[in-house]
Amino acid sequence: MKRNGSSDVADAFTWISAHADPFHVVSAFDAAGRVIPSSSIVFWLFAFIVVRYTLPDLALWLAYIVRPRAFEPPPLRRYAGAEPLVSVIIAGRNPGRRIVTTIRSVLESDYHNVEIIFADDCSTDDSVAIARTFERTGRVRVFANANHSGKPANLNLALMFVRGEFVFVLDSDTQMYPDTIDRMLPYFEDPRVGAVSASIFVRNPGASLITRFQRIEYILTYTLTQLWRDRLGIIAIVCGMGAMFRTSALRGLGGFDMGLGDDTDLTIRLRKVRWRLRMSLRARISTDVPETLARLLRQRARWTRNMVKVRLRKHRDLGTFRYGFANAVVFYDGLLNRAFRPVALVCLIVLVHLYRGSDVPLVMGGIYAFSTLMLLMKALIGRDMTGEPSLGSFCLAPLYVFYRVPLLLTQATQVVREVLRIKTWHPYVPRRIWDQIPHH
């Protein structure tokens, strides 16, 4: 029997197709039980992880079945009929023609009282000239930054020119739908609400197999997660691809801080000053996702390192309960989700291989069967609640594990790299700025 990783998954796959009957699934769990006996703390740790990644989604679905109306935006009162000005801010570097789609999607919104501010991060192409053609509409203003200074700085530049009561942060390769603002604004009727996020759809699912997987992933790991977190008041990220903020909340924090990302850090800072964060199921945005595995891994590597930097270092005081119980839950769950899980996955694979006498393909097959089952369950929940992923995507479900595992492995290596502070600089922040910002 071969003992290297890549053929193991192949072996497991062969095993599954040959032994796909209930008895063997049970024996797979039995084999897993022999590797990690229930008397071991490791068993309970893995049991906890399994519960953590299935129970909330099931509970969410139950709540949705019982009271679907609870997932609709609250009724408009203060803002009924009086459209407050919404300033859409876009920061981008070399978006090129894509900026046209982005700006048009806002101009074509059913919500009319909008202004668009595009902060160009010193693009080397004709993005500024393209965007300036929209200034004639009187609803778009373009600011060309004289220096390349990264996304958070340009969002702050745009924020400076905001006149609206609300700010909609939109990525330059993302678009909104005509009803997006209308489905987010009602949540701000509650004066304690500081930010509202939307469901994210993949705009380019047909581009490659990688984007097809991301289409499933965004629904399962972002939208569904956001929804149950919304119910519990523990939203941990307001995705910067497209989200709406109360201008006073953003300005009160002095805008975005400099770092490897913009949204994770801002979300925690909003949480710390006790703004409520909401998620609108019916508000949608759609975005272009990386089309090649290399680009995807690079994106996820940055996200993971940012997570470690922001959650483990900069805002580790969130874990002290000083900012309340919900914030501590957000901290420890983030630790589990972003740092522990990827590392645990690696440990699990190593453990299975080290345990003499275990049938490796059998155990791997058991893990595979279980995770694919969970995936199908979540995909059904996602489809019931949002209409996504498409039925065609379900055919990809058996392969989804092979998409997720490399991502989790990348995450694991990046967690280790960042914890050990190996080559911390990332071109997301220009060097001259990086050297000035505090690194915790």
Added chain:
Amino acid sequence: MNDLSTRLLRTLRAVLAAGSTLEPTWDPRAREGVVYRGTGSPLDDESLRSDLDDLAAGDYVEPIFVDRLSVCPTCNSHAINVREVCLSCFSSNLIQITALFHFRCGFVGAAETFTEEPRGRRCPKCRKLLQDLGTDHESPGDYFACRACNATFQVPEIGARCISCGARFAGLDMQRLRQRDVFAYRLTVRGVAALDAGRLVEEPREAQRIERRG
């Protein structure tokens, strides 16, 4: 020789008298902004200019471009005040502001929002003192703010107001302003020959003249 060609010949002599090149002189009181002095011409400036046009068409003088004037489409005045105006309300009540970006905390704001202190400017977000420009902070650029409607923008619109009749133009309206070119006139070889001969080579007919101006 008819009256017209006598007059044209007289104008041609005036060009020679001005040193072979007749330069325009700016004069805000003139209806179209310039006069051609030193012509010693008994003609008013208006007919002098049409004579010069005729002479140029007959290749006796060569027009040399000097400048382009905007002319009000309503009252024909050249007294047009052109200035930068607000993108959204076309007001000219604009102020120019410098933005500053503090690397450390990412704050971007108008230079005035950083409080002046004896030892330098202090960042309103992180309360740190700014060092030298370019080391720990820099300017993303200047921008305009409209005092009338609070809009801010980097590239203002161009707007104009006619000082004679008060008409305002901005944005696409600016295309309604007429353009008129102002020339100096230099004597050509053909012009010199005509002066030597004491007559124009071809007798211009009134009909031709009307056609050319048509």
